[in-house]
Amino acid sequence: MTFSKINVNIDVVHLTGFEVVPFLILLTIAGCVGRPLPSKLDDVDKQPLQTSRPYNIAHRGSNGEFPEETAAAYMRAIGEGADFIETEILASKDGVLICSHDVTFDLDNRTNIANFSQFADRKRTYEVQGVNMTGWFVVDFTLEELKLLGVNQRFSFRDQQYNGKFPIITFKEYISIALDAKRVVGIYPEIKNPVFINKHVSDFPCVIIILGSKKIIPTQLIRSNGQMGKKFEDKFVETLMKFAYKGSYMSKEWLKQPAFVQSFAPTSLTYIANLTDLPKIFLIHDVTVLKEDTNQTYYDITSDSYLDFMKNYVVGIGPWKDTIVTTKNNYLNEVTDLVAKAHARGLQVHIFSWCMMSKICEHSQ
Ligand SMILES: *[C@@H]1O[C@H](CO)[C@@H](O)[C@H](O)[C@H]1NC(C)=O
Ligand SMILES: *[C@@H]1O[C@H](CO)[C@@H](O)[C@H](O)[C@H]1NC(C)=O
Numbered sequence: 593m594t595f596s597k598i599n600v601n602i603d604v605v606h607l608t609g610f611e612v613v614p615f616l617i618l619l620t621i622a623g624c625v626g627r628p629l630p631s632k633l634d635d636v637d638k639q640p641l642q643t644s645r646p647y648n649i650a651h652r653g654s655n656g657e658f659p660e661e662t663a664a665a666y667m668r669a670i671g672e673g674a675d676f677i678e679t680e681i682l683a684s685k686d687g688v689l690i691c692s693h694d695v696t697f698d699l700d701n702r703t704n705i706a707n708f709s710q711f712a713d714r715k716r717t718y719e720v721q722g723v724n725m726t727g728w729f730v731v732d733f734t735l736e737e738l739k740l741l742g743v744n745q746r747f748s749f750r751d752q753q754y755n756g757k758f759p760i761i762t763f764k765e766y767i768s769i770a771l772d773a774k775r776v777v778g779i780y781p782e783i784k785n786p787v788f789i790n791k792h793v794s795d796f797p798c799v800i801i802i803l804g805s806k807k808i809i810p811t812q813l814i815r816s817n818g819q820m821g822k823k824f825e826d827k828f829v830e831t832l833m834k835f836a837y838k839g840s841y842m843s844k845e846w847l848k849q850p851a852f853v854q855s856f857a858p859t860s861l862t863y864i865a866n867l868t869d870l871p872k873i874f875l876i877h878d879v880t881v882l883k884e885d886t887n888q889t890y891y892d893i894t895s896d897s898y899l900d901f902m903k904n905y906v907v908g909i910g911p912w913k914d915t916i917v918t919t920k921n922n923y924l925n926e927v928t929d930l931v932a933k934a935h936a937r938g939l940q941v942h943i944f945s946w947c948m949m950s951k952i953c954e955h956s957q
């Protein structure tokens with residue numbers, strides 16, 4: 593299967609209003625569409641990605657200024673010089689990939705959903721990574737419904753004037769923001785809560801367009817593991833491929849449209865390692881947090897043998913900064929050996945996250 597024609601079907605998807613065209617039929621589609629590619633994908637005159645100093649990755653956009661993961665936050669981050677814009681990808685009830693940090697819309701008051709009387713009866717309790725959570729869950733809302741919501745500033749000590757003014761954006765809209773930038777700006781999407789999403793969004797919509805007709809038949813695809821239906825990870829990689837994100841770290845293709853794929857879930861990373869050679873980052877949480885899919889501990893995943901295994905399919909680790917330098921009473925305490933162990937294996941280290949506010953500077957922002 594070749595993916596070289598994948599750009600072409602962006603127009604097809606756009607025209608039909610459907611989210612997904614299965615890659616099994618891409619050649620068919622490519623053969624019947626004569627429209628030119630969007631010019632932004634062919635732009636060769638852009639200022640290239642800087643590679644001489646560490647990357648500046650805008651975590652959830654410029655979220656100190658605008659509500660996080662909104663178009664405004666990402667555009668401001670690009671204006672401020674970010675090399676990459678970072679996001680978390682989740683899925684709506686109808687299988688559309690969206691940018692949102694949390695599986696619920698009301699955690700930390702981060703949207704104005706409480707003001708929508710038509711959604712009052714939509715609160716649910718689900719188990720998320722071993723904990724029962726109650727709230728309005730992304731997987732219970734269609735894209736059309738969640739587009740009604742406005743995003744709030746997460747922390748009360750930040751500027752509240754934009755609360756409710758910007759909508760949640762889709763993965764595609766986020767990609768368009770990066771591609772529309774006047775210089776090369778990379779993307780840094782996370783496959784977020786994959787166990788939860790695969791459990792609650794049972795299938796991602798796909799359509800088959802019969803050559804020479806407008807007939808659209810809902811169908812299921814054979815997953816890359818041979819089973820029927822698509823997984824969240826399939827849809828995630830398909831979206832990247834549609835927008836021509838491909839190539840290993842520092843390859844010519846990668847430098848043109850740089851992307852890192854990040855996840856806390858090792859099974860998602862190994863699964864997509866079979867689908868794309870884009871560089872992957874293995875996220876590492878607080879020492880108390882177990883892996884959502886494999887139940888491995890922090891000590892399991894940072895052991896010498898596991899780092900040796902991991903380096904075969906990821907280019908780096910993305911640890912929470914307190915696992916690099918521990919803190920005591922809000923002061924730096926001890927430097928751990930994690931960076932040395934990663935560097936000894938040629939693994940990059942992308943730490944999260946740094947902010948100008950000392951008040952809440954933990955992983956949760
Ligand atoms: C939630 O955000 C709204 C602004 O949209 C604000 O008026 C309200 O006080 C916030 N509620 C809490 C509990 O922080
Ligand atoms: C709900 O609407 C009221 C009035 O417009 C506003 O003050 C409040 O902040 C809103 N709540 C949320 C959670 O956005």
Ligand SMILES: *[C@@H]1O[C@H](CO)[C@@H](O)[C@H](O)[C@H]1NC(C)=O
Pocket residue numbers: 719722723724
């Ligand atoms: C979550 O709630 C359900 C229903 O009350 C219960 O069966 C389950 O054990 C709870 N899970 C956790 C992790 O507390």
Ligand SMILES: *[C@@H]1O[C@H](CO)[C@@H](O)[C@H](O)[C@H]1NC(C)=O
Pocket residue numbers: 817862863866
């Ligand atoms: C990746 O592909 C190989 C070879 O087909 C297969 O053995 C392996 O199970 C796949 N890995 C995952 C995680 O799907």
Ligand SMILES: *[C@@H]1O[C@H](CO)[C@@H](O)[C@H](O)[C@H]1NC(C)=O
Pocket residue numbers: 882887889
């Ligand atoms: C995960 O591991 C912990 C101990 O590390 C154990 O107590 C727990 O039962 C395990 N959970 C699952 C679902 O295997």
